[in-house]
Amino acid sequence: MQDWNGYRDVLMSRVGEFAKLSPDSMKGLMMVEQGVTKSGLLDPKVMELIALAVAVTTRCDGCISVHAQKAISLGLTREEIAQAMAFTIFMNSGAALTYTARVFDVIDALPEN
Structure with a gap:
């Protein structure tokens, strides 16, 4: 099996690097997430x-x-x-x-x- 904790740490680091390179796309993704979760229906x-x-x-x-x-x-x-x-x-x-x-x-x- 994979070292999932290590994998997740590296993944999140890479996502952070991408966010610095493309902040607007990450902001857009976060807006979508907020849009689908804010109703509180689920x-x-x-x-x-x-x-x-x-x-x-x-x-x-x-x-x-x-x-x-x-x-x-x-x-x-x-x-x-x-x-x-x-x-x-x-x-x-x-x-x-x-x-x-x-x-x-x-x-x-x-x-x-």
């Missing part, structure tokens, strides 16, 4: 579970590292996270099934040989 724990689900399905190690740490800091339990990840696995396999239909759509659309 509990921060729920938002972190969504973030983890997206991180897993997009295979983003940086996002996984940051949002897993934040989920724990918000008091989510391993069991709660496991249930969310189980649902993520279920949904991702459902997406694969749905996109499998596209494969056959393409095959059916091919000109006859």
Whole structure:
């Protein structure tokens, strides 16, 4: 397994370096984050579970590292996270099934040989 704490530290350092090089893009990203969180309609724990689900399905190690740490800091339990990840696995396999239909759509659309 990876040294996730070290990885996250290096990642955040690199993000900080990028922020200095492109402060306006980072400000824009922060504005988006504030815009989606300020309503308070979703509990921060729920938002972190969504973030983890997206991180897993997009295979983003940086996002996984940051949002897993934040989920724990918000008091989510391993069991709660496991249930969310189980649902993520279920949904991702459902997406694969749905996109499998596209494969056959393409095959059916091919000109006859």
